[in-house]
Amino acid sequence: MSDTQAAPIPQRQNLAPLLVPLAVGALIAVGLGVYGRVHTPTGYAVGPAGFSGPLAMKTWLTTGAFALALVQVFSALVMWGRIKLDAPWIATLHRWSGRAAFLLTVPVAFHCLYALGAQFDVPRVMVHSLLGCFFYGVFVAKMLALPKRGLPGWALPVLGGLTFTVLTGLWLTSALWFFTTIGITL
Template sequence: MPDPDAPFPGRSPAPPTPWRATLLVPLLAGAAVAVATGVYGRLHTPTGIAVNVAGFSGPQTVKVWLGTGAAVFAVLQLLSALAMWGRLGGFSPSWAGTAHRWSGRLAFLLAIPVAVHCLYALGFGAYDLRSLAHSALGCFFFGAFTTKMVALPKANLPGWALPVLGGLVFTALIGVWLTSSVWYFTTFGVHL
């Protein structure tokens, strides 16, 4: 049986795609998501309420606690990534890859209702420097996340690409958390 990946007779194999070209589609997809999120948040008329869960004092507390959960899972994802790459002093358990994938999934799942609340109920905030930074970081987070997820299955990425993309996703999420949940806790106190 012929090799399905072999070139047609008389044709040479295609040259490997340079990594810059490989990253172009993920970067464009991420930029489109970041811009679309920001434009929607800016043009949409905020409703004031989007996500509320019984047991919390209001939608804002739901948002800050879900955001805090996402930040905790993001830290776990960072630690598991460092373990996978042998950057924790030789500590590299066999379950680090599974922990990395699941902590990332859970962080993202917790971030979705927060983003829905922010975009639908509040819009893109530019009231002060904190709200502007929060809104911009939120759009950047979803764009960087999209870039990383689209780039993940690409075959010829340079070795630095996924750690850099993952670092950008982590940094953006922690920035979003600092400008929302931490700000809320230090301004209004820690309560449900």
């Protein structure tokens, strides 16, 4: 570079479009945590139709959501050009696998919050409770950020990656624990 040429000025990224999604997501996460702590657990919330009990139901629904989250990661990598695949249907697969994964988590979360509450006495359960609240906060932030224009290019991949990572943590602290402690049962 010569003395007369100036170094390129880095462009500042506009983070303003992320403020509302992140704030709402944080409120959701904190709100769920507070509800989970102040609500008196009922011990029962969702009938485990077709399952031997609520833990088996939660385990299998979480496993289904986790499997669909793997589809989400694969389809996102294809959509972002990280995996080369001529698949015009990949965006549809991404949207519907995400919707299905989310729907599988709803009865699990309802049972966890309503029947059990947020618990902090056992480390695994404490981590699971915190991850559950964080999952819904990150998910809401990602959904609210999707239609926003002017987001930094890293915003959606980071929010999607966080959503996947937290769901992985939830699966590890619940379903994997169930499978290794109780066994594989319906």
